[in-house]
Amino acid sequence: MSKKIAATPPPIEANPRPFVYRDRLLHCDGADLTTLAAEHGTPLYVYSARHISHRLQLFKDAFAAHPHTICYAIKANSSLAILRLLAKQGAGFDIVSGGELERVRKAHKPALKKVVFSGVGKQTWEIDAALDADILLFNVESEAELHLLAARAEARSKVARFALRVNPDVFAETHPYISTGLSEHKFGIDIKAARSIYRSAKKMKWLDPAGVSVHIGSQIRKVDPFAAALTRVTSLIADLRRDGHNIRYIDAGGGLGIDYGTTAFDPAKQVAKYAAALTKGLGTESAHLLLEPGRFIIAQAGALLTRVLYVKKNGTKTFVITDAGMNDLIRPALYHAHHEIIPIKEPAKQPAGKQPLPETGENKVDVVGPVCESGDFFARDRVLPPVKPNDLLLLLDAGAYGMSQTSNYNSRPRPAELLIDGATTKLIRRRETMRDLLAPELL
Numbered sequence: 438m439s440k441k442i443a444a445t446p447p448p449i450e451a452n453p454r455p456f457v458y459r460d461r462l463l464h465c466d467g468a469d470l471t472t473l474a475a476e477h478g479t480p481l482y483v484y485s486a487r488h489i490s491h492r493l494q495l496f497k498d499a500f501a502a503h504p505h506t507i508c509y510a511i512k513a514n515s516s517l518a519i520l521r522l523l524a525k526q527g528a529g530f531d532i533v534s535g536g537e538l539e540r541v542r543k544a545h546k547p548a549l550k551k552v553v554f555s556g557v558g559k560q561t562w563e564i565d566a567a568l569d570a571d572i573l574l575f576n577v578e579s580e581a582e583l584h585l586l587a588a589r590a591e592a593r594s595k596v597a598r599f600a601l602r603v604n605p606d607v608f609a610e611t612h613p614y615i616s617t618g619l620s621e622h623k624f625g626i627d628i629k630a631a632r633s634i635y636r637s638a639k640k641m642k643w644l645d646p647a648g649v650s651v652h653i654g655s656q657i658r659k660v661d662p663f664a665a666a667l668t669r670v671t672s673l674i675a676d677l678r679r680d681g682h683n684i685r686y687i688d689a690g691g692g693l694g695i696d697y698g699t700t701a702f703d704p705a706k707q708v709a710k711y712a713a714a715l716t717k718g719l720g721t722e723s724a725h726l727l728l729e730p731g732r733f734i735i736a737q738a739g740a741l742l743t744r745v746l747y748v749k750k751n752g753t754k755t756f757v758i759t760d761a762g763m764n765d766l767i768r769p770a771l772y773h774a775h776h777e778i779i780p781i782k783e784p785a786k787q788p789a790g791k792q793p794l795p796e797t798g799e800n801k802v803d804v805v806g807p808v809c810e811s812g813d814f815f816a817r818d819r820v821l822p823p824v825k826p827n828d829l830l831l832l833l834d835a836g837a838y839g840m841s842q843t844s845n846y847n848s849r850p851r852p853a854e855l856l857i858d859g860a861t862t863k864l865i866r867r868r869e870t871m872r873d874l875l876a877p878e879l880l
């Protein structure tokens with residue numbers, strides 16, 4: 438289902454997000470969000486195709502000097518329409534499950550050739566499916582997995598290209614739940630042990646040691662840890678090449694962060710800094726570079742639209758209760774993540790020195806969902822303009838790890854997703870119904 442939009446959006450460089458006020462109402466690339474909420478209901482995810490493509494292009498431009506493939510990390514947002522959009526612009530994919538492999542197959546089959554497969558717990562059927570699909574590279578995370586890969590490749594008389602995902606023991610400043618590059622983390626293989634594992638892999642006929650991979654975590658804003666990790670990887674690659682391995686790929690992983698706040702953020706500068714750091718880490722070692730960005734591509738292109746159900750006071754607190762809950766966007770509950778929340782109607786400018794807040798009556802509010810947990814919040818003690826029931830709010834930067842981390846907790850149906858693509862609005866996923874909710878149960 439798609440619909441034409443009349444208005445033209447402002448130039449993309451003006452705002453790292455596609456959401457702007459026009460005639461005092463919020464728009465996404467020319468589409469008015471009030472109308473979209475009325476037509477499609479809330480909660481509703483809205484994405485801008487233009488902004489997604491723009492971010493991919495920024496990555497391509499920043500790495501133009503290196504032979505590279507951008508393998509978008511599907512886990513950030515696995516909507517088929519978004520995968521198709523990226524694949525048509527040349528992207529490959531980083532997958533972590535058989536399910537994500539099937540998504541690539543369904544979205545754009547030729548892109549299977551540009552798939553890298555990461556993850557510490559690959560199962561036999563997933564390895565088999567990836568071998569049959571002839572993916573580009575297995576990022577192997579343990580010796581046991583390497584042996585399983587060798588056995589499955591042999592059973593199919595098929596060569597498996599692999600990279601060991603090494604754990605470089607590099608600290609990346611981010612939330613502890615999404616930091617992955619320290620030796621205490623479950624990810625990868627100790628970089629010191631890698632050389633001897635490559636040596637033994639050389640004896641296995643159906644394995645092709647084609648690369649080395651690393652991924653140190655997510656939402657990393659400073660680029661030095663990326664350079665440090667890659668320096669360790671390239672020193673290993675020099676050793677491996679001396680040992681006679683034909684290493685053609687360096688997979689530098691993903692993890693480049695964005696600004697979830699309101700400080701000036703220039704994505705082009707950020708990715709250029711990132712590219713410079715990786716180039717520094719590469720030194721004189723060259724190989725085809727694989728990059729696995731997720732959040733940087735999709736986070737700011739998307740937002741979650743929700744309607745206020747109730748405003749109430751408990752003690753000194755004022756609660757704004759929305760129709761979206763932690764099952765629709767879990768990042769604040771899980772990581773205490775900050776998402777800007779803006780009203781769909783542009784707040785009237787308050788006269789200096791006055792604070793008329795008739796609806797909420799308080800400057801600071803907690804924005805919470807309907808789920809039966811106190812952890813079900815989107816913001817605590819947040820200063821918001823006056824808010825009343827039926828108002829619409831937009832939770833910004835929810836394009837990454839938003840929809841892909843939704844659940845049916847409290848038996849709540851998952852929201853719909855809209856893609857604003859040029860002059861059209863496309864419903865890319867319909868809202869779940871009660872029938873969808875009950876479908877898998879065998880009674």
Ligand SMILES: Cc1ncc(COP(=O)(O)O)c(C=O)c1O
Pocket residue numbers: 510513531555556652654655656690691692693729730731732733837
């Ligand atoms: C192996 C791997 N690659 C890529 C990514 C994407 O990370 P981000 O969305 O931070 O770019 C992740 C998630 O952290 C990951 O685990």
Ligand SMILES: N[C@@H](CCCC[NH3+])C(=O)O
Pocket residue numbers: 512615655656768772837838842
């Ligand atoms: N889910 C996390 C990112 C996880 C990255 C996965 N490797 C977030 O919302 O920030």
